[in-house]
Amino acid sequence: MRGPIVAVDVGGTKIAAALVGANGDVWQERRVATPEQGLQPLLEHLLRIIDELRALVPAPVRAIGLAVPGVVDAATGTVLMAANLPWRDTPLADIVALHTGLPTVVGNDADGAALAEVWYGSAGASRSVVCLTIGTGVGGGLVIERQLVRGRQRSGFEVGHMIVDPAGPVCRCGSRGCLEVLAAGPAIARRMRAHAGGDWTSEQVIAAARAGDTLASRVLDETAAHLAVAIVNIWRLLAPDVIVLGGGVAAAEDLLLDPLRRHVAKLSPGRAVPPAALRLSTLHRGASVLAAAALVLDAYDQDREALPIAMGGTDTGNLLGSSR
């Protein structure tokens, strides 16, 4: 099985797209702002990017993968709904497959991020992975024994709405004390405003902490305290090989991980979560397209022959086949 994947991460504010080879090598990555004019311009934009990337390589592209921040019917590749994107019951996989003539896989971005740890993860050999993507919201992906667990409502692993403090503030979902309302970017900004006054974004808080601002560090520490409850609970329920953190907030790296590990140890004095089991996502330095590529590998992993082999081709590398 040969040929690269065109992998597209479609976010509410930006789109990242690239060619991805078998070992997760990312070529020709491009990032553009997500068009804001509605469904048709967005689709045209996506198809144009895909066409451009295909034209860049002599090797035939074997499949297209798209990761979206929403609920996807995995069987059909239809986007049932998506955060900050104009999709409702949009048959995205069909649209892209019709245009390109290529097998197309559409999935949730957090699911893809968890699968990327299995397929491309730096630790390798992770069979069970929990992924927390912490940005404007908190998304999650769960892979057990290399199988994505979607739950019966295909709503995915809604770790952002795990209740970590029943006495906490009300979340947009209506529940009190969800992880998202306590640990996502807006919570960090809100906490900093409460301590320091003024207007802040979570990125600014992280930058301030990196520059040595003790109030900003305290805000990250308080955020880590809530996140630690979720980490301990996930560990006790699922004991995966790794729990990985991704998304904009994870860009804080050790400024978040260090207090997080301290709070986890404090909450769970008897049975520690091994430090190596809690780490930053393979994707955290920007290779978000790997989530989209991993969705393709996952879809064809079990029955690889189901992926049509295009005619011809000049490459000789094993670009799509997994090395695992």
Next chain:
Amino acid sequence: MRGPIVAVDVGGTKIAAALVGANGDVWQERRVATPEQGLQPLLEHLLRIIDELRALVPAPVRAIGLAVPGVVDAATGTVLMAANLPWRDTPLADIVALHTGLPTVVGNDADGAALAEVWYGSAGASRSVVCLTIGTGVGGGLVIERQLVRGRQRSGFEVGHMIVDPAGPVCRCGSRGCLEVLAAGPAIARRMRAHAGGDWTSEQVIAAARAGDTLASRVLDETAAHLAVAIVNIWRLLAPDVIVLGGGVAAAEDLLLDPLRRHVAKLSPGRAVPPAALRLSTLHRGASVLAAAALVLDAYDQDREALPIAMGGTDTGNLLGSSR
């Protein structure tokens, strides 16, 4: 594949054993107190019960299943440790198999209870099951797509130590506000003592609530409020086909389930847990041996021919093979 299973549920205070047929029909069940004199008397007792049950049927018994409240190495059937039982690194499956000459499967009782919903459950066709066994402690079992999820430390699904109130009382595990310290039998007894004074067991509180005691009902309501946080979190993370409640506290039946459903709806105003997805375990009326039988079916499900077929036999029914 024919012949019944000898299924034994080994508890810290009592042992239940029976012959179990293919459809979960339970014959010749017996319940005895667990001998308290240590390892050897317990093993002799178990082997005697197994021999007695085998002698009762003309059909050759095809396998032995034992469910224990502890951590079991599934590959070898060794009990690594068990609550209230004198087992530490005890090769229980080997001991029983050597004595009986029969394939023997040993597993955790809460794992078995979850598997029993898949194999024998009244709803049928449940592929993903979360089981909460609420008694002196809170145990749990997790089955996803008919596969038992044990986690990498084989510690099982430690739902009893999910933190549901970070400001709650300290649990025996050292963490604050675990489900177990807030919702198991001792918590119910403690809450009743605080409200009503005097000495109570959880069984007495349940009986009092059934008799119309409003303080006892209030205690069950308060208990349900904590349990509801765990149920909502499990639903949001895993969205299984069913979440089943078993164990002594579940004997409260609607006295617990009704307030539990109310609290779940209150905690999760946006996205309800379907009422039918939350119910009492198939085992809750005493057929705890089905947990042990289900462990056998699970072990041989994937590769049924691995289960040796004993010679002879006079029964003609499909007693071991599953009808699913």
